[in-house]
Amino acid sequence: MRQPPPPIAYLLPNLFTAASIFTGFFAISLGVEGEFVSAAWFIFLALIFDGLDGRVARMTNTASHFGVEFDSLADIVAFGVAPALLLYFYVGDLYGRIGIVVSALFIIFGAVRLARFNVTTSRIEPSVFIGLPIPTAAIMISIAIILLEQYRDFVHLKVFILPLSVLLSILMVSNIRYPSFKKISFKSFHFMRFLVGLIVIALGVFIYPIEGMAIIAAGYLLYGPLRASFYLLRRFL
Numbered sequence: 103m104r105q106p107p108p109p110i111a112y113l114l115p116n117l118f119t120a121a122s123i124f125t126g127f128f129a130i131s132l133g134v135e136g137e138f139v140s141a142a143w144f145i146f147l148a149l150i151f152d153g154l155d156g157r158v159a160r161m162t163n164t165a166s167h168f169g170v171e172f173d174s175l176a177d178i179v180a181f182g183v184a185p186a187l188l189l190y191f192y193v194g195d196l197y198g199r200i201g202i203v204v205s206a207l208f209i210i211f212g213a214v215r216l217a218r219f220n221v222t223t224s225r226i227e228p229s230v231f232i233g234l235p236i237p238t239a240a241i242m243i244s245i246a247i248i249l250l251e252q253y254r255d256f257v258h259l260k261v262f263i264l265p266l267s268v269l270l271s272i273l274m275v276s277n278i279r280y281p282s283f284k285k286i287s288f289k290s291f292h293f294m295r296f297l298v299g300l301i302v303i304a305l306g307v308f309i310y311p312i313e314g315m316a317i318i319a320a321g322y323l324l325y326g327p328l329r330a331s332f333y334l335l336r337r338f339l
Contacts, residue, residue: 126180
Protein backbone atom coordinates (compact mmCIF):
# COMPACT_ATOMS: atom_id res chain seq x y z
CA MET A 103 0.00 0.00 0.00
CA ARG A 104 1.35 3.39 -1.04
CA GLN A 105 2.20 5.58 1.93
CA PRO A 106 0.92 9.18 1.88
CA PRO A 107 3.64 11.83 1.81
CA PRO A 108 4.57 13.44 5.13
CA PRO A 109 2.85 16.77 5.86
CA ILE A 110 6.14 18.67 5.50
CA ALA A 111 6.37 17.49 1.86
CA TYR A 112 3.46 19.79 1.00
CA LEU A 113 5.67 22.77 1.80
CA LEU A 114 8.04 22.23 -1.12
CA PRO A 115 5.73 22.99 -4.08
CA ASN A 116 4.17 25.89 -2.16
CA LEU A 117 7.63 27.33 -1.56
CA PHE A 118 8.17 27.44 -5.32
CA THR A 119 4.80 29.17 -5.66
CA ALA A 120 5.82 31.71 -3.01
CA ALA A 121 9.09 32.23 -4.89
CA SER A 122 7.07 33.01 -8.02
CA ILE A 123 5.14 35.70 -6.12
CA PHE A 124 8.36 37.17 -4.71
CA THR A 125 10.09 37.36 -8.08
CA GLY A 126 6.97 38.95 -9.57
CA PHE A 127 6.96 41.58 -6.83
CA PHE A 128 10.69 42.14 -7.25
CA ALA A 129 10.13 42.66 -10.99
CA ILE A 130 7.61 45.37 -10.09
CA SER A 131 10.12 47.07 -7.80
CA LEU A 132 12.75 47.00 -10.55
CA GLY A 133 10.25 48.48 -12.99
CA VAL A 134 9.57 51.34 -10.58
CA GLU A 135 13.31 52.06 -10.52
CA GLY A 136 13.52 52.03 -14.31
CA GLU A 137 15.42 48.73 -14.50
CA PHE A 138 13.16 47.42 -17.25
CA VAL A 139 15.38 44.66 -18.64
CA SER A 140 16.14 43.24 -15.19
CA ALA A 141 12.44 43.37 -14.35
CA ALA A 142 11.62 41.44 -17.53
CA TRP A 143 14.18 38.77 -16.67
CA PHE A 144 12.67 38.34 -13.23
CA ILE A 145 9.32 37.62 -14.87
CA PHE A 146 11.15 34.85 -16.74
CA LEU A 147 12.44 33.59 -13.39
CA ALA A 148 8.89 33.60 -12.04
CA LEU A 149 7.92 31.40 -14.99
CA ILE A 150 10.56 28.85 -13.97
CA PHE A 151 9.25 28.75 -10.40
CA ASP A 152 5.69 28.48 -11.71
CA GLY A 153 6.66 25.46 -13.79
CA LEU A 154 8.48 23.80 -10.90
CA ASP A 155 5.71 24.00 -8.31
CA GLY A 156 3.25 21.87 -10.28
CA ARG A 157 5.85 19.34 -11.35
CA VAL A 158 7.21 18.98 -7.82
CA ALA A 159 3.66 18.53 -6.50
CA ARG A 160 3.01 15.73 -9.00
CA MET A 161 6.37 14.06 -8.39
CA THR A 162 5.90 14.07 -4.61
CA ASN A 163 2.16 13.33 -4.78
CA THR A 164 1.44 16.51 -2.79
CA ALA A 165 -1.05 18.18 -5.13
CA SER A 166 -3.84 19.86 -3.17
CA HIS A 167 -6.77 22.22 -3.66
CA PHE A 168 -4.88 24.80 -1.59
CA GLY A 169 -1.90 24.50 -3.89
CA VAL A 170 -4.07 25.05 -6.97
CA GLU A 171 -5.65 28.19 -5.51
CA PHE A 172 -2.29 29.47 -4.25
CA ASP A 173 -0.81 28.94 -7.70
CA SER A 174 -3.60 30.96 -9.34
CA LEU A 175 -3.04 33.86 -6.93
CA ALA A 176 0.69 33.68 -7.66
CA ASP A 177 0.00 33.77 -11.40
CA ILE A 178 -2.06 36.95 -11.19
CA VAL A 179 0.78 38.66 -9.33
CA ALA A 180 3.74 37.36 -11.35
CA PHE A 181 2.12 37.21 -14.79
CA GLY A 182 -0.69 39.73 -14.47
CA VAL A 183 0.25 42.63 -12.21
CA ALA A 184 4.03 42.49 -12.78
CA PRO A 185 4.04 42.60 -16.62
CA ALA A 186 1.15 45.11 -16.70
CA LEU A 187 2.98 47.52 -14.40
CA LEU A 188 6.23 46.94 -16.29
CA LEU A 189 4.34 47.80 -19.47
CA TYR A 190 2.94 50.94 -17.88
CA PHE A 191 6.29 52.13 -16.49
CA TYR A 192 8.05 51.39 -19.79
CA VAL A 193 5.66 53.05 -22.23
CA GLY A 194 2.11 53.33 -20.88
CA ASP A 195 2.66 56.41 -18.72
CA LEU A 196 3.61 58.35 -21.85
CA TYR A 197 0.06 58.00 -23.16
CA GLY A 198 -1.97 59.02 -20.14
CA ARG A 199 -5.32 57.26 -19.71
CA ILE A 200 -4.74 55.06 -22.74
CA GLY A 201 -1.69 53.56 -21.06
CA ILE A 202 -3.64 53.05 -17.83
CA VAL A 203 -6.53 51.33 -19.63
CA VAL A 204 -4.27 49.05 -21.68
CA SER A 205 -2.25 48.02 -18.61
CA ALA A 206 -5.37 47.48 -16.51
CA LEU A 207 -7.00 45.48 -19.30
CA PHE A 208 -4.08 43.05 -19.23
CA ILE A 209 -4.59 42.42 -15.50
CA ILE A 210 -8.39 42.19 -15.73
CA PHE A 211 -8.46 39.81 -18.69
CA GLY A 212 -5.62 37.82 -17.13
CA ALA A 213 -7.71 37.38 -13.99
CA VAL A 214 -10.71 36.36 -16.11
CA ARG A 215 -8.50 33.83 -17.91
CA LEU A 216 -7.36 32.31 -14.62
CA ALA A 217 -10.86 32.24 -13.14
CA ARG A 218 -12.26 30.54 -16.24
CA PHE A 219 -9.45 28.00 -16.18
CA ASN A 220 -10.12 27.18 -12.53
CA VAL A 221 -13.84 26.53 -13.05
CA THR A 222 -13.55 24.67 -16.36
CA THR A 223 -10.32 22.70 -15.99
CA SER A 224 -12.19 19.47 -15.29
CA ARG A 225 -14.36 19.83 -18.41
CA ILE A 226 -11.95 20.79 -21.20
CA GLU A 227 -9.69 18.65 -23.35
CA PRO A 228 -6.76 17.41 -21.25
CA SER A 229 -4.16 18.40 -23.83
CA VAL A 230 -5.16 22.01 -24.55
CA PHE A 231 -5.67 25.39 -22.92
CA ILE A 232 -8.72 27.44 -23.86
CA GLY A 233 -7.34 30.91 -24.45
CA LEU A 234 -3.73 32.06 -24.34
CA PRO A 235 -2.13 31.09 -21.00
CA ILE A 236 -1.32 34.15 -18.90
CA PRO A 237 2.37 33.16 -18.43
CA THR A 238 2.81 33.20 -22.22
CA ALA A 239 1.23 36.65 -22.44
CA ALA A 240 3.54 37.92 -19.69
CA ILE A 241 6.60 36.47 -21.42
CA MET A 242 5.62 38.15 -24.70
CA ILE A 243 5.54 41.55 -22.96
CA SER A 244 8.90 40.83 -21.32
CA ILE A 245 10.56 39.66 -24.54
CA ALA A 246 9.31 42.72 -26.44
CA ILE A 247 10.87 45.04 -23.85
CA ILE A 248 14.16 43.13 -23.76
CA LEU A 249 14.40 43.14 -27.58
CA LEU A 250 13.73 46.87 -27.82
CA GLU A 251 16.31 47.61 -25.15
CA GLN A 252 18.84 45.35 -26.83
CA TYR A 253 18.31 46.91 -30.26
CA ARG A 254 18.19 50.56 -29.25
CA ASP A 255 17.79 51.72 -32.86
CA PHE A 256 14.22 50.44 -32.71
CA VAL A 257 13.34 51.70 -29.25
CA HIS A 258 11.08 54.34 -30.78
CA LEU A 259 8.77 51.48 -31.78
CA LYS A 260 7.94 50.71 -28.16
CA VAL A 261 4.51 52.30 -28.61
CA PHE A 262 3.55 49.13 -30.50
CA ILE A 263 3.80 47.16 -27.25
CA LEU A 264 0.48 48.75 -26.28
CA PRO A 265 -1.52 47.18 -29.16
CA LEU A 266 0.44 43.96 -28.59
CA SER A 267 -0.79 43.98 -25.00
CA VAL A 268 -4.39 44.50 -26.16
CA LEU A 269 -4.04 41.57 -28.56
CA LEU A 270 -2.60 39.37 -25.81
CA SER A 271 -5.44 40.38 -23.48
CA ILE A 272 -8.07 39.42 -26.06
CA LEU A 273 -6.37 36.11 -26.80
CA MET A 274 -6.37 35.25 -23.10
CA VAL A 275 -10.17 35.42 -22.89
CA SER A 276 -10.78 33.95 -26.35
CA ASN A 277 -11.88 30.39 -27.10
CA ILE A 278 -8.77 29.74 -29.19
CA ARG A 279 -7.02 26.55 -28.17
CA TYR A 280 -3.34 26.27 -27.30
CA PRO A 281 -1.37 23.10 -26.52
CA SER A 282 -0.71 22.31 -22.90
CA PHE A 283 2.79 20.88 -22.65
CA LYS A 284 2.19 20.00 -19.01
CA LYS A 285 -0.31 17.36 -20.07
CA ILE A 286 1.29 15.98 -23.21
CA SER A 287 2.12 12.28 -23.06
CA PHE A 288 5.67 11.87 -24.28
CA LYS A 289 5.05 8.15 -24.83
CA SER A 290 3.23 9.02 -28.05
CA PHE A 291 6.17 11.06 -29.41
CA HIS A 292 8.67 9.73 -31.89
CA PHE A 293 11.70 9.86 -29.61
CA MET A 294 14.39 10.53 -32.22
CA ARG A 295 12.44 13.31 -33.97
CA PHE A 296 11.63 14.93 -30.65
CA LEU A 297 15.26 14.70 -29.50
CA VAL A 298 16.66 16.15 -32.73
CA GLY A 299 14.12 18.98 -32.70
CA LEU A 300 14.87 19.75 -29.06
CA ILE A 301 18.63 19.83 -29.70
CA VAL A 302 18.23 22.19 -32.69
CA ILE A 303 16.01 24.54 -30.67
CA ALA A 304 18.37 24.47 -27.68
CA LEU A 305 21.39 25.28 -29.86
CA GLY A 306 19.52 28.13 -31.55
CA VAL A 307 18.55 29.61 -28.20
CA PHE A 308 22.15 29.20 -26.98
CA ILE A 309 23.50 31.19 -29.96
CA TYR A 310 20.75 33.83 -30.00
CA PRO A 311 19.03 33.57 -26.58
CA ILE A 312 16.70 36.57 -26.77
CA GLU A 313 15.87 36.20 -30.45
CA GLY A 314 15.43 32.43 -30.09
CA MET A 315 13.04 32.76 -27.16
CA ALA A 316 11.15 35.49 -29.03
CA ILE A 317 10.67 33.20 -32.03
CA ILE A 318 9.51 30.32 -29.84
CA ALA A 319 7.06 32.52 -27.94
CA ALA A 320 5.78 34.13 -31.15
CA GLY A 321 5.35 30.71 -32.73
CA TYR A 322 3.30 29.52 -29.78
CA LEU A 323 1.27 32.76 -29.83
CA LEU A 324 0.46 32.41 -33.54
CA TYR A 325 -0.25 28.68 -33.35
CA GLY A 326 -3.68 29.18 -31.82
CA PRO A 327 -5.10 31.72 -34.34
CA LEU A 328 -3.55 29.86 -37.30
CA ARG A 329 -4.99 26.55 -36.13
CA ALA A 330 -8.41 28.11 -35.59
CA SER A 331 -8.28 29.76 -39.04
CA PHE A 332 -7.31 26.46 -40.68
CA TYR A 333 -10.25 24.57 -39.19
CA LEU A 334 -12.59 27.45 -39.97
CA LEU A 335 -11.53 27.51 -43.63
CA ARG A 336 -11.76 23.75 -43.90
CA ARG A 337 -15.32 23.89 -42.61
CA PHE A 338 -16.40 26.28 -45.39
CA LEU A 339 -14.34 24.83 -48.24
